[in-house]
């Protein structure tokens with residue numbers, strides 16, 4: 001039967017929170033009723049069903065259930081009182097309310113005395129909320145002079161005998177509804193949520209059952225459209241309360257809507273979709289408080305060109321795993337699991353079997369956990385007794401996150417992107433399931449991680465850019481410059497589909513965490529004013545607290561203790577980008593541990609600036625080694641300050657004056673002895689050596705300091721230049737001797753014959769290192785492929801700007817695909 005005239009409208013609790021909601025709903029009914037016949041189905045006033053439920057449960061426990069009953073009645077009465085103040089009478093609703101008040105109070109007493117509440121009584125109590133709201137709507141519509149009539153739900157005969165979660169016998173409802181329409185007024189108003197059995201008894205249609213009432217009525221009357229009115233603009237790509245940039249969808253197919261609602265999208269109850277899909281009745285989800293918006297159309301003609309339609313999540317899920325060698329190869333295990341749970345009326349949300357048949361995991365609602373466990377323990381008693389099954393493991397507080405879209409089956413790589421997104425939020429996937437319709441992929445994760453997972457997936461599929469959430473530790477020269485570069489590049493990065501967000505910064509004393517993003521215009525002042533003392537635990541906690549995406553810690557300090565925390569950072573789901581060299585020059589064991597932690601956790605550990613600052617040293621070397629090249633010898637000028645000092649001496653400046661000048665130009669550490677000791681060069685050489693596979697410790701590097709340390713170590717910093725004068729003559733002599741052979745002195749790090757040495761060398765003026773001065777760095781690699789002419793990398797190897805640029809490059813490299821391929 002098709003009834004092209006008829007419209008079914010459902011208003012949920014969110015549309016009926018108060019008088020304003022009732023009036024908004026009545027406006028909508030009135031405007032549609034001008035052109036067509038309307039059947040209106042109503043939920044209870046917002047919160048009333050929950051209060052009645054609370055009242056019953058409290059009374060069963062012997063508590064003061066009446067208190068909650070009163071609250072429910074009060075929230076209803078406040079609406080009729082307000083109307084009466086405005087001179088609008090509500091005869092139907094008020095009479096019902098007073099009668100209910102007496103009945104509910106009596107029932108509550110009975111439940112408390114008995115200590116139990118039979119399902120039949122429970123159904124009658126809970127249905128009273130809909131009884132009230134539907135009558136009130138009739139009063140309101142009649143007051144407006146409209147032809148509106150209340151109808152009982154005896155026109156919805158039931159298909160089974162469940163008191164609390166029944167089905168409507170739609171075929172049997174067809175003639176009953178037809179007759180009611182024939183006799184009835186232009187607008188028929190029915191309470192949702194329940195039907196009546198042959199004895200006239202009330203049976204509920206399950207929580208949020210009004211959607212199902214409306215769908216069943218639409219199906220039985222062959223209505224041309226069913227409208228579900230809510231407090232949101234329509235069906236969103238994700239729960240708008242969790243994902244702030246969720247998008248309202250124009251349309252979804254029935255299958256998509258079913259998958260989305262089954263796993264949590266509270267838009268239409270999942271149960272309501274079957275009658276609508278069965279009769280192909282289009283359904284609009286609209287906003288009561290903004291009826292000008294078109295809302296979302298659920299129908300069979302939804303476009304299938306999109307990849308993913310939405311993401312939903314279901315909380316309070318328990319996952320249960322049966323595992324053991326005894327399951328392997330045995331027929332009927334899955335059936336027994338299902339039967340055991342079905343016999344307890346427990347619905348299985350999701351079930352997967354490992355391909356080795358070694359384990360079966362299933363998910364149920366938390367409310368069913370205890371019953372489910374018991375049922376399975378009994379069913380598999382024999383297997384457990386004989387060790388064929390290990391203990392049944394039960395994980396509470398899980399959530400199912402699912403990705404839904406009809407278009408998925410036509411595209412490749414969706415599951416990979418889904419899982420990568422979840423992993424970018426540092427969330428562990430415990431179970432993965434894809435239905436054979438390929439309309440949805442679902443994962444089970446820890447409950448507390450669901451929000452982060454949702455947000456990460458939403459970003460991956462609905463925003464075309466990659467997000468990187470950054471925590472910067474150390475905002476001195478390099479860190480400060482890096483923040484300035486972020487700020488300058490923000491626009492251009494967005495054009496290239498990267499959204500880089502600084503979520504926290506710290507110096508050695510203070511940590512400043514932003515709920516959203518830090519304001520890079522005034523980070524210094526904010527850090528000073530709002531920063532707090534911090535520990536490593538504080539930094540680690542930021543990821544979960546803020547639900548970071550691609551969380552990346554940037555170490556721009558020179559702190560050794562911090563460097564020793566990288567393994568923890570990586571194991572806790574962070575990428576690490578280090579300008580700090582201390583980690584890669586710590587013990588070999590730690591060096592390996594960091595790489596293992598990065599690999600195991602699928603995180604990136606990047607440190608391109610450890611050698612040669614912005615020069616592409618590490619990446620180039622890794623590329624060569626991966627392609628099978630081998631290092632024969634390496635020589636390099638790896639210190640910008642020593643490059644400057646030795647260049648000045650070559651021009652005839654004495655050592656002491658050259659050091660003073662380099663200091664003045666900002667080319668040295670605050671105490672130049674840190675450069676002159678050669679240890680910084682030794683660290684860089686060790687990093688190069690380890691990169692080509694040499695298993696060395698820092699102690700294995702033979703270091704000859706640039707100046708004899710005993711000559712300068714005892715003096716105060718202010719006396720340093722004077723002390724260095726005692727060495728001027730010695731250096732001048734060495735330089736002259738070298739010059740006589742057409743050589744120049746350079747401070748060189750060298751790898752040769754399996755040994756690493758850092759020392760002053762006289763190098764031929766015309767060879768690559770001979771030309772390196774004025775702060776420049778050079779790395780000369782003689783390799784199997786690069787011979788006899790070596791590969792030479794040269795350029796500035798120090799300074800805030802180039803180092804920060806190198807760190808910046810590493811940060812962008814933490815994301816898994818080239819940024820320019822993000823679009824679409």
Ligand code: ADP
Nearest residue numbers: 012013014015232234235236238239265266267
């Ligand atoms: P009603 O009781 O009026 O039927 P509900 O409270 O049951 O309404 O559901 C409406 C709420 O569902 C919205 O306020 C919204 O926060 C939430 N919601 C969850 N997921 C989605 C989604 N994907 N799209 C729209 N709303 C959603």
Ligand code: ASP
Nearest residue numbers: 043049193207208209210
């Ligand atoms: N009032 C009922 C509930 O809260 C039914 C509904 O709102 O659809 O479950």
Ligand code: MG
Nearest residue numbers: 012013043208
């Ligand atoms: Mg509701």
